[in-house]
Amino acid sequence: MAARANIKALKNAVSALKVQKDEIQSVINELTIKSPINGHIVDKVANIGEVLGAGMSVATAIDSQKLYLKMYVDEINNGKIEIGERAVIFLDAYPNKPIKARVIKIAQRAEFTPKEVEVREDRIQRVYEVDIKPVNPNPLIKFGLPGIGVISIGGRLPKSLDELPKL
Template identity: 35%
Template structure:
């Protein structure tokens, strides 16, 4: 009886083993299994200050903290940059005041110039007309003088002979003197007008000089405008640099690494934090070439991570690399001589996670994957 019971137990155990063996074989035929599994991300960024350097005065996050897009996560001392900005603002304001003064001066000179040009133009024309008129009068008087001289000489001869009374001669002589005085007055007037004309020409030269001064002032204004423009660009650049003294997160994510401490002096571009983008994790599998059969893009996959053995993540195969991982090794194997040890090459397979608590994932975690075959 005992022998029969022992035989029955053995048969039951054999049956159970056979069932488990068949199920294990069926599972292995249905799934590709690998433990070369790693949690990876396409968005692991080392963040540093852009274009600025200085002493760290604030670090707002620590490792493992969540961050939002455009959130300030660190700051360096911006005192020197603000002092430079104040100096540039003062210099720009000073140059603007100089420019305003020159513009006012230029406006006055232009107005005076225009007025002088009008006055000079009118005065010259009037003087020339007066000179022309007086010259005509002088010619007439000179003709009268010539006639009066002849009359005076004729009456003087007649007077000497006693043929005309003395009063008549004196009348003729007086007319000659009047005409001579009139000629002198006209010549004096013409001389004065010529002097006025010369002064008018001096005014024209003054107008020309003022025009040259106007050009020089305009050149000074242009030079100031160029300086103001250059300083304005410097100001805008400094304002950007002041903004850069605040380090901001480019996207929602988690602080993976903090490289510096408060009080450290950092250079532009030096890493301050490493940030992993939110929900950017995927599973990287280095799958042996002997297990590639049946693995296609779109196949379902089930992942268990060593850190969370009681949790299962689901996913799908997103891509299968075109080359083996060894092809991109820092020191690839040299097989040109034909001497090599045959090893199973591994092909990187990317699995996109579709189900599971993404908040548990950390870059670098290992585990095991089962990929359905098709």
């Protein structure tokens, strides 16, 4: 009889430990910081030991799947470009490392060239915004990093910025 009582007490203890384990796991889950995106951290906002309120940012992350290069194409070449067209991106910091890309967006309406274009003659033309996105995520690409996009219009793509004509 004593053995049965011990077994029952041990089963109760095991059940209590399982409940305690579930409670501890619940607390760990609530205190674990999880990113809503699969990206990389570009800025740490909070430090270890700081008290944060609900919903406050801990870090800034970028989803590398959503990065793209916005470029402008003149009226003549716009008609030759299609969604999915092959392209490459050359970052100013890495002019000899082409990043394979594809055209993902072509604006339907022309606009005047934005102010960022430095030569006045280039700003007079009307252009179309074209977005090109890397085929694969690339750690070299960062938000706001300047670069040059080249779209293949039925031809080959350059392997270096040196292959492009000088302006």
